[in-house]
Amino acid sequence: MVVAYRVKEARALERRYDLDWIKVLATGLVIFYHCTMFFNPWPWHVKNNDIDHSVILVLSLLIGSFIMPLFFAISGISLYFALQKRSIRVLLKERLLRLGIPLLFAVWVLSPPQVYIERFASGQFTGSFLQFLPHYTDGLYLDIGGSGNFSFAGHHLWYVLVLLVFSAVLVPLLIRTKNSSAAFKGYHLILLPVPLSLIKVLAPTIQLGGYDILFYLAVLLYGFYFLKDRTFTMVLEKYSTLLIAAASVSSVLWVTGFLQQWNVLLLAAVQVLYCWSSVLLIFHLANKHLSFSNSSLRYFNEASMPYYVLHQPIIVIAGFFLRGLDLSVALKFLLLACIAYGSVAALYHFAIKPYSLPRILTGLNGKSRKKHIKSTPEEVSLY
Template identity: 45%
Template structure:
């Protein structure tokens, strides 16, 4: 099968966008693990809102597509084993190694704990961590690594459904009705993860598996690109402006309209991104080969590094713009350095961060016979 390099490029770009998003969380008005001494309710806040409309949904869409291709070349047993290893091991790493410093910094920042990190370690298992500023400390979902846990659960629980629908054929006209369930689901909030409900994510994941991978979908987005671009831009502006001016009261007609606009913005943004990727990013190069492999470790490491560096600069007298520039440049460089020096060359570290093992330099070479 020909690899879809556009999906690799989109995944890399989304990983950088997550990096940017969590840097903005340091200085916007939303609660987070550590906050700057000066918050920005203008462009930083608006950028956070715009990124949040499509950022995590695009990861679940690409993951659904990846599952489709994985099941076409692997047995179910190998597929489940790979998922447990490449998602479960990094999740455990996040829960036990990367989360404690972040929870400690949050408790210090919110004046919920007084003492050193070593003093805090025995208290890490005190109660379940359920949100910013809560009383529990044990981050059982790995904080920002909740995505790995949810993806692991989705990957296994949807297997029977995927095996059932993989050979079903749906008329192309039905593709135009795909946004309706997403718009409806955008109005509910049963289990909020990354500002979207978990049922919204599972539908996006299923869409990725069944709809987003094929030629019918590519034909549809080519025909409707300009419409979706217009809808995506307009709804994003409306949603962001409405959010900043005044969020409607929960349960009102205005509230459901507000949420529906966000769902439509997400859908149109996804279509726009997939179209642009398919048209302009279908080639590979050395940069993609390096960054596509680095995406997973960067995703795993980025938030702990941002939280730690942010903690040390939050009370400095620098401007918000300068702090965010410094935070992004420093943390991004540090994470890439950690990947290149400590993770990429060593198979043990690659295993912990969900990467395939580095092939031996002798693998595939003919065995030279020795003379007697």
């Protein structure tokens, strides 16, 4: 009995390389998505002089509808594994340091240039950046185009702030059920999106990244209770054809409905269906094809947090200087993407990875790991 239990426990704590790959690829994709925000017709901090209503808008619709729920699903799974070996105090202290410090760094260092560029580009402020700095604390920055300047959520690091709040509120409750098992079943494919659709339509709280924070809370809890279970991958394998069909059909319906301005309730249901089926399909494909490690994964798994922290201010600053150039949208997009990926890669490799202080400011341990140590799933992601 004891041997069987130990074997089961060891299997439960096996490294989930597929989750590492999802985190790495999702981080790369969110950089791509924020590059599209410079060109699409939606409000953003700085916009190109030529707005694209076709290909880039469609890409924004497709990526933006699942990318943040995917992060919260990973965070829910990571939270489950973290609670298997950490006390409440240790876990909350770790998250406060690894997430709170990058958040403060974003609030006081990375956000002021972004707010200034937004105000300058829109004509809300006409002076220099140094002249703007004393006004950075004038009012709370609540939305693009608003009047407040102080970005208490660190702009794109609102996700980190929300995750910190979720951790502080949920961990004392979730630790009581950390050993409970709510195995993922086939009917969950149909039932679990229903609450998400209701939240999407009815939730009156805070909208971030296209969804309400209650939506993200539900997805995180799904990760904690359902998606971490080994039966989850078995169910996805069994219904993989259905997932592919659902993701494909719902993607067409979502884009079509958005462009044709369908009824709000119908459009919300279609978006949730696309989001849910896409997230599950990504988990399935990663488990099937990316359950391995190599040197690239080891490098970028550590780099993903600094990439996430640094990328948006680079895109905003680069976009500010690119917006007036007489170039095609395609060429300018390629240029912006190269600047974004190239800059974060260079900053991480040469200015962050080797040094303790930059590592801490961007969410890493103070010392670089010289050798890869095989770790357990709770270390898969702090975000």
